[in-house]
Amino acid sequence: MIKYNEKNRLFKLSTADMTYAIKIAPGNYVAHVYFGKEIPDEDLTWLLRLDENPFTPETNARDKAVYMDTLPFEYPCLGTGDFREHAFSVLDKDGMSTVDLRYKSHIIYNGKPKLKGLPATFADENKAQTLEITCVDEYCGIEVVLIYSVIENYSSVIRSVRIKNNSTNPVNITRAMSMALQLDSDKYDMHTFYGSWARERHLERSKLHHGKQSIDSLRGESSHQHNPFFMLVSHTADEKQGEAYGFSLVYSGNFFAQAEVTQHSKTGVTMGINYVDFNWLLEEGEEFQTPEVVMVYSSSGIGNMSRTYHDLYRNHLIRSKFKNTRRPVLINNWEATYFDFNYEKLLNIARDASELGIEMLVMDDGWFGHRDSDNSSLGDWFVYEKKLSPGLPQLVSEVNKLGLKFGIWFEPEMISPDSELYKKHPEWAIQVKGRPLTLCREQYVLDYSQKEVRDYIYEMLRKILTSANIEYVKWDMNRQLTEAGSCFLRADRQREIWHRYVLGVYEMMERFTTDFPDILLENCSGGGARFDPGMLYYSPQIWCSDDTDAIERLKIQYGTSMCYPPSAIGAHVSDCPNHSCGRITPFETRGHVAMSGTFGYELDTTRISENDRQMIKEQIKQYKKYCHLIINGDQYRLGNVFSDISYDAWLFISKDKTQALLTYVQVLAKANERSKRIKLDGLNPDWYYKNDVNDLVLSGSALMNGGFNFENLWGDFKSKQVYFTRVEK
Ligand code: DGJ
Numbered sequence: 001m002i003k004y005n006e007k008n009r010l011f012k013l014s015t016a017d018m019t020y021a022i023k024i025a026p027g028n029y030v031a032h033v034y035f036g037k038e039i040p041d042e043d044l045t046w047l048l049r050l051d052e053n054p055f056t057p058e059t060n061a062r063d064k065a066v067y068m069d070t071l072p073f074e075y076p077c078l079g080t081g082d083f084r085e086h087a088f089s090v091l092d093k094d095g096m097s098t099v100d101l102r103y104k105s106h107i108i109y110n111g112k113p114k115l116k117g118l119p120a121t122f123a124d125e126n127k128a129q130t131l132e133i134t135c136v137d138e139y140c141g142i143e144v145v146l147i148y149s150v151i152e153n154y155s156s157v158i159r160s161v162r163i164k165n166n167s168t169n170p171v172n173i174t175r176a177m178s179m180a181l182q183l184d185s186d187k188y189d190m191h192t193f194y195g196s197w198a199r200e201r202h203l204e205r206s207k208l209h210h211g212k213q214s215i216d217s218l219r220g221e222s223s224h225q226h227n228p229f230f231m232l233v234s235h236t237a238d239e240k241q242g243e244a245y246g247f248s249l250v251y252s253g254n255f256f257a258q259a260e261v262t263q264h265s266k267t268g269v270t271m272g273i274n275y276v277d278f279n280w281l282l283e284e285g286e287e288f289q290t291p292e293v294v295m296v297y298s299s300s301g302i303g304n305m306s307r308t309y310h311d312l313y314r315n316h317l318i319r320s321k322f323k324n325t326r327r328p329v330l331i332n333n334w335e336a337t338y339f340d341f342n343y344e345k346l347l348n349i350a351r352d353a354s355e356l357g358i359e360m361l362v363m364d365d366g367w368f369g370h371r372d373s374d375n376s377s378l379g380d381w382f383v384y385e386k387k388l389s390p391g392l393p394q395l396v397s398e399v400n401k402l403g404l405k406f407g408i409w410f411e412p413e414m415i416s417p418d419s420e421l422y423k424k425h426p427e428w429a430i431q432v433k434g435r436p437l438t439l440c441r442e443q444y445v446l447d448y449s450q451k452e453v454r455d456y457i458y459e460m461l462r463k464i465l466t467s468a469n470i471e472y473v474k475w476d477m478n479r480q481l482t483e484a485g486s487c488f489l490r491a492d493r494q495r496e497i498w499h500r501y502v503l504g505v506y507e508m509m510e511r512f513t514t515d516f517p518d519i520l521l522e523n524c525s526g527g528g529a530r531f532d533p534g535m536l537y538y539s540p541q542i543w544c545s546d547d548t549d550a551i552e553r554l555k556i557q558y559g560t561s562m563c564y565p566p567s568a569i570g571a572h573v574s575d576c577p578n579h580s581c582g583r584i585t586p587f588e589t590r591g592h593v594a595m596s597g598t599f600g601y602e603l604d605t606t607r608i609s610e611n612d613r614q615m616i617k618e619q620i621k622q623y624k625k626y627c628h629l630i631i632n633g634d635q636y637r638l639g640n641v642f643s644d645i646s647y648d649a650w651l652f653i654s655k656d657k658t659q660a661l662l663t664y665v666q667v668l669a670k671a672n673e674r675s676k677r678i679k680l681d682g683l684n685p686d687w688y689y690k691n692d693v694n695d696l697v698l699s700g701s702a703l704m705n706g707g708f709n710f711e712n713l714w715g716d717f718k719s720k721q722v723y724f725t726r727v728e729k
Contacts, residue, residue, distance in 0.1 A: 001150050002108050002129045008045045011106070011131055013148060014038060018155035018297045020148070022074055022133070023048050027057035027064075028102040030133055030146065032072040032181045035157070036243070037299040047184075048072070070264065072182030075135070075146055075161065077101055078175075085212065085260045085270050087177035088161075091279075092140040093169040101135035101144050108132075112149040115160060115289050117503050119250055119537030121316045127152045141167025142282075147292075154312050160292035165282040173280040177256070177272030178249060178290040186210075186261040188245075189235055191302075193227040193559050198547035198580050200224050200528040201559030203642050207235065208267060214258035216274050220445070220481030220498060221252060221525055222532040228255045229532075229563045231305065232267065239303040239637055240681065246298075246305050247271050248563050250317070251291035252534035253502035254278070277484065279495035294533065302562070303681070307634050310565035314632070317533055319513070320540035322520050323567065326627045327541065327598055328359035328405055329620050330472070335548065335574050336604035339366040339373050342387045343395055352605045354402040356613060357620040360472060361399050362407035362600075367392075369419060374478075375442040378414040379421030381460035396468035407472025407520070408464070412457050413505060414443045414478065428453050430497070432485040440479035447486050448504030449497055458511060465516060473516075474543070475509070477525040502534075509538040522570055522598075531560060541568050541598045548574035548602060550585045550593040551667060551717055554641045554648045557596060566652070567631040571597025573619070575608065587612040589719040591619040592663050596630060596650065599623050626661045626723065629654055636681040638662075646670065649678045657684045657700075658726040664710050665719040674714065677707040688729040691722050697729060 003012045009024040010033065021033035021044045033047045050056060055063040068081030076082045078089035079098030089097050109132075111125035130149040136142070145162040159179040165171050188208050192215050193201040206213070215230060217223040228249035234242045247269060249255050254274035261267055271293050280288055294312065298305035314323060331353045333341055341363075350361045368384055369377025377384075383392045396406040415422050415429050417439070422429070429444035431437050437444055447453050465473070484497050513521065521539040523530060527546035535542055542564075545556045553571065560569055571594040576584045587608075594600070605613060629652040638649040646668045653660045664678060683689065683700030690697045691708070698706075703724070710720055 001152065002131050002148075004106065004108060005042060008043055010043070010045055011133075012042070012044065013131065013150050013157055015150040016153055016155040017299060020157045021047065024103045025050070025071060026059070027067070029071055030074045030101070030103050030135060032074050035181060035183065035245070035295075036297060072184075072266065074180065075101060075144065076180055084262055084268050085180075085258055086175065087180040087270050087272070088144065089175040090140060090142060091172040091174050093171070096140075097174065099137050099142065100139065101137055104134045104136045106131060106133045112151065112158070113147065115292060117506060118289060118291050119317075119506060119534045120160075120292050121149075121151070121158055121250070121294060121312065123151045123316050136166075140171055141165065141169070142171055151312070151316060154296075155298060155308055156294060156296045156312060158292050158294050161290045163282065163288045165284055165286055168284050170284070171282050173282055173288055174278070175275035176280070176288060176290050177270045179272065179293045179295070180268065180270045183232070183245075183267040183269065186265040186267050187235055188232040188259075188267060189237070190259050191231040191233065191562070193229060193562070195224050197224050197526055197529070198545055199552070200531065200545050200556055201227050202555055203559045203562070208232070208259055208261050210261045210265070212258055212260045214256065216256045216276075217254050218274055218276055220254065220484065220501060221477060221530050222255060222534070223480070224527070224529040227531065227563075228257065230257055231302065231562070232259060232269070233302060237301060240301045242301055244298040244302045244305040246296040246309060246563065248294045248296070248309065248533055249291060250294060250533040250537070251502070252505065252530050252532050254498050273499060277495060278498060280499070281492050281496070291534070303636055306562050306637075309563045310635065313533060313536055314565050314567065318536050318540050318568070319538075320521065321517060323540040324632055326624070326631065327520060328472075329357070329623065330360040330362050330407060330600040331358045331605070332362040332364055332572060332600060332602045334364035335579055335602040339371065341366065343389060346395060347398055348606065349604060350399045350402050350404050353601075354404050356605060356616045358404065358601060358616070360405040360407055362409065362472060362474060364409040364474065365411070365476070367408070376416045376418035378411055378416040378443050379419045379446070379457070381410065381457070381464055383464075392464070393468040396470065400469055405471040406469060407474065408470050409474045409476060410461060411476040411478060412461060412508065413446055413448060415446050416443050427487040430481055430484060430486065430501070432483040433487060435483055438482040440482070443479055445479060445481050447488065447501075448508070449486050449500035450488050450504070454504055454508050458508060461512070462515070465519065470519065472520040472522065473512075474522045474524055475539070477530060479526070506534070506538075513538050524570070528556070528560070531564065536564070536568055541570050543570035544597060547580040548572055549578035549581050549583050550590045550665075551583060552581060553593050554665060554667070557593070558637065558641055558648070561635060561637065566596055566635055567598070569597035572600045572602035574601075575603040583717075585717040586719070587615050589665060589717050591615065592665065592719040592721055595619070595623050595626070596663060599627070622721070626652070629659060629661050634682055638678055638681065641667070647676060651680055651682065653682045657682070657687070660689070660724040662708065662722045662724065663719065665717070666713050666715075667717065669713065669716050675709050675711045676713060677709050679707040680704050687726050689724040690727045691724050693722050697727055
């Protein structure tokens with residue numbers, strides 16, 4: 001999969017139908033040659049258009065700056081004439097920021113390395129190969145290893161960078177992106193995923209223009225506002241055709257991602273930890289590892305790119321033993337009660353839920369300290385006796401007796417000013433000593449850069465988790481970081497706090513998943529502010545958004561599905577009028593939309609109509625029948641609510657293509673339009689499929705080229721599901 005051609009000094013990475021090529025260019029610079037559809041030829045050196053610039057350092061150094069400013073560097077540095085966006089910069093002992101990285105050596109080996117302290121994709125040794133190119137700057141003694149891995153059968157290159165200080169002097173890293181590359185064209189549209197609380201991952205498509213277009217987070221988490229994922233696609237690309245490049249950062253903190261169209265109309269891409277307010281001191285012999293970027297290439301549209309990510313993340317990123325299995329259908333009490341619950345109320349919900357076939361009760365926020373609203377007790381992870389008397393073990397055991405599992409909510413990274421913990425340890429909050437702390441949701445963030453803080457919180461969590469039969473944890477994180485500083489770090493290490501915080505979170509999650517592999521973990525951050533691949537390494541599912549309205553969710557889940565598998569998308573049926581936007585939608589539609597994610601309920605079943613209650617039983621039956629398609633199948637998006645809000649449709653197909661589930665949502669009805677034809681995708685054109693609506697048997701070809709008719713459509717927000725199975729004809 002990875003070859004080095006000594007004569008041409010060319011590395012060729014090939015897998016599935018993709019080729020990625022790198023050349024050691026004149027001057028020993030590591031240059032990008034090609035990233036795209038598979039090319040069988042051995043020699044690709046001609047793709048590096050050195051003739052565009054005659055002033056190569058080896059042949060004519062009189063204008064080396066021009067060479068530096070046009071060579072498509074794999075890892076561009078600051079200071080020696082490349083004026084495009086750089087990926088790497090330092091501050092050396094003399095206060096200098098210039099870096100000049102030259103190729104020194106390389107190794108190619110089987111397997112994919114783990115990244116110390118960081119989540120990362122993984123693969124069996126015989127299924128992956130890795131190339132490490134070592135570059136050095138002889139002046140400041142910095143060594144940079146560019147790491148590239150490919151995994152068999154995936155059109156993907158996974159990149160990260162390891163930096164080592166080989167000098168005897170300390171060096172400050174001021175920027176260390178995970179990757180950079182130069183595409184040989186600017187004819188792309190950039191897709192980014194913006195949002196806000198309760199409006200995550202809304203797709204925005206815009207044509208690239210000369211100059212820089214970027215997304216980022218400086219909030220300490222990947223954020224509601226932008227997701228650490230973007231795509232570059234050819235102007236005419238759609239779900240089924242055209243070129244698409246995806247860039248996904250496996251990281252949960254501050255990030256930066258940019259596309260820059262240069263003076264010569266090429267497109268430079270950079271992605272990694274945000275360099276703003278970042279500084280990492282590297283003492284003699286120390287190393288720094290960047291998180292990795294998973295790049296995916298598709299020559300056949302955006303849909304194919306998404307399916308590659310879905311498979312890659314399901315098979316090579318998510319570790320949880322639950323990832324390929326049906327998760328218990330849960331009921332969460334958040335939208336049912338908010339903070340207003342007690343032992344009896346929870347038991348009542350569980351009692352009723354058990355009659356309807358629900359399989360797990362999740363007790364959300366408000367069970368600890370003296371928490372009756374969001375203004376206290378974070379950090380006091382002991383049971384609020386007044387609410388839960390006679391106690392948590394008793395509650396769990398009663399719930400279990402009803403045949404339900406029990407799950408619990410934590411927000412382990414936070415501390416309320418009104419808490420016993422804050423009284424004892426105000427210095428454990430992230431802060432700039434001497435400055436007032438900024439409140440957000442009446443809480444501060446714990447200094448997870450410190451092991452002592454993590455140990456203390458972990459011990460409290462452990463006590464609760466071992467006190468009763470708890471089988472699920474929702475790990476929430478409800479505010480961003482401000483006054484980013486630590487009472488414990490040295491002045492010259494204070495700017496490391498952002499990254500150290502994230503490393504601390506990862507270390508806690510690693511401990512948790514190691515000690516409690518049988519507990520199903522769901523990540524969450526004020527809805528979906530930390531819906532990123534870093535979190536998926538620890539939890540097989542993430543709460544997608546606090547907006548549970550089925551219609552708003554169409555956009556949120558559509559955007560999320562661009563990179564993340566439906567099996568990871570936390571989705572629940574909630575009450576109406578919806579708590580986020582007041583919309584009233586049919587119970588059936590809410591079920592169909594939630595079923596396209598992890599599926600569960602978030603309402604008080606005792607307060608809804610008998611009709612809806614009965615529908616819960618039906619929905620659970622359907623979900624059990626179809627969930628293997630949703631969890632392990634292929635997803636095809638057949639509508640696009642961002643360009644046409646009148647409807648949405650999507651399809652899940654089993655890997656063997658013998659079964660498919662089609663969901664259609666009529667968002668806004670139209671007069672004189674009582675039926676809608678939807679063309680399917682991904683079926684075997686030569687096989688025959690029978691549907692469960694009218695038993696009609698049609699070929700895959702007919703369903704994909706002709707379409708399936710949804711009839712008798714009437715009213716807004718209605719939805720329908722059709723199940724297809726292969727039959728012999
Ligand atoms: C934000 C989450 O997204 C909600 O589901 C809920 O758990 C609240 N936090 C609780 O405070």
